[in-house]
Amino acid sequence: MTKINPKIQKNAMLILSTFLITLLALFFLFPLVWMIVSSLKNEASIYKDMTSWHAFVPSLDFKTWLNNYANLFQRFDIFRYIGNSILYASCVTAGSVIINSLAGYGFACFKFKGKKFLFGLLLATLVIPGETILIQQFQIAKNLGILNTILAVILPGLASPFYIYMFKNFFEAIPDDMIESAQLEGASMFRIYWQIMLPMAKPAVATVGTLTFIGSWNDYLWPLMVLTDSNKFPLQVAITNINNTQPVYMNQVMALLTISTIPLIIIYIVFQKYLVQGMGNVGTGVK
Numbered sequence: 529m530t531k532i533n534p535k536i537q538k539n540a541m542l543i544l545s546t547f548l549i550t551l552l553a554l555f556f557l558f559p560l561v562w563m564i565v566s567s568l569k570n571e572a573s574i575y576k577d578m579t580s581w582h583a584f585v586p587s588l589d590f591k592t593w594l595n596n597y598a599n600l601f602q603r604f605d606i607f608r609y610i611g612n613s614i615l616y617a618s619c620v621t622a623g624s625v626i627i628n629s630l631a632g633y634g635f636a637c638f639k640f641k642g643k644k645f646l647f648g649l650l651l652a653t654l655v656i657p658g659e660t661i662l663i664q665q666f667q668i669a670k671n672l673g674i675l676n677t678i679l680a681v682i683l684p685g686l687a688s689p690f691y692i693y694m695f696k697n698f699f700e701a702i703p704d705d706m707i708e709s710a711q712l713e714g715a716s717m718f719r720i721y722w723q724i725m726l727p728m729a730k731p732a733v734a735t736v737g738t739l740t741f742i743g744s745w746n747d748y749l750w751p752l753m754v755l756t757d758s759n760k761f762p763l764q765v766a767i768t769n770i771n772n773t774q775p776v777y778m779n780q781v782m783a784l785l786t787i788s789t790i791p792l793i794i795i796y797i798v799f800q801k802y803l804v805q806g807m808g809n810v811g812t813g814v815k
Contacts, residue, residue: 558584560789567782568593574778596783603780604773606787608759609766613788616681616751616762617744623686624740625733631687632695633721637707647696650689659749666753680754681762685744691736698729734802742792763788 561584566574568586577583587593600606635647665684674680702725710720726733748764755761758769767784796803 563782563789564786567596567779567786569779570595571777571779574782596777596779597787599777600780600783604766604770606763606766606784609761609763610787612760613745613762613764614791616678616747617741619678619682620685620744621737621741623682624688624691625737627686628688628691628736629695629726629729629733630721631692632697633699633725635692635696636699637717637721637725651693653689662750662753665750669754675754676756676760678760681751684750685740685747688740691740694732694736695729698732699725702728731802734799738795738799738803741795745788745792 565584565586569577570587570592573587574583577585635643669675669680669683672679674683706724707720710724715723745762746764747762748768751762751765752768755765758766761769767788770784771781
């Protein structure tokens with residue numbers, strides 16, 4: 529039997545894997561491309577091109593590309609909804625990074641009775657679907673008197689067992705000598721956390737911040753439950769109301785969905801390196 533040249537075999541595997549990865553990427557990208565292209569067309573063209581490859585080609589009349597966006601902003605107060613989403617997502621992201629990093633710092637650097645049991649109990653909550661406790665969260669928000677306020681949207685998203693676990697692993701990977709040296713210099717434990725530990729955990733901060741912002745931006749069910757004033761709706765909740773407001777234009781719907789997607793794409797591109805690095809180090813740091 530003729531032995532295949534290892535170099536040729538390696539190149540063939542590279543070409544095959546590249547082809548399969550590209551095919552898979554296109555499979556996930558084509559709905560996004562269709563959405564963006566449809567937002568640049570008139571209503572009749574969307575339905576006319578639905579069953580052909582023309583569905584992925586925008587109108588050749590460049591001057592009409594932004595007409596759907598202009599009409600959408602004239603009909604609805606989109607800037608208000610975008611501002612609400614940015615406010616909610618930014619507050620949840622900042623609070624999540626601080627609270628989860630503090631909890632992770634406590635588990636990593638402090639010794640106290642029942643620490644392992646408490647941490648194990650914390651990790652056990654990861655198997656509980658978030659939807660199963662929505663009613664309990666709603667009752668708590670109602671008893672606190674914060675329904676239809678910004679606090680009702682923000683507070684439930686501040687703490688996450690997975691993010692605490694991630695910060696704990698990052699902090700445990702930092703040598704004890706650095707902490708001991710800072711203590712000998714008279715630094716308090718909070719100062720050590722704020723000036724030494726947190727800056728060294730930039731991949732974890734970027735990962736938690738990115739995932740939290742995306743999760744908060746895309747959150748639909750919880751804001752819908754706790755908010756009754758439409759002026760306080762985030763963009764995702766407003767999309768449903770807009771889609772039910774007659775007349776409904778498909779090209780304007782696609783324009784609105786494109787607007788809601790663009791910030792997430794930008795954030796992912798900017799923080800991609802830190803996100804990959806942070807997720808890759810989730811299982812490290814055990815002393």
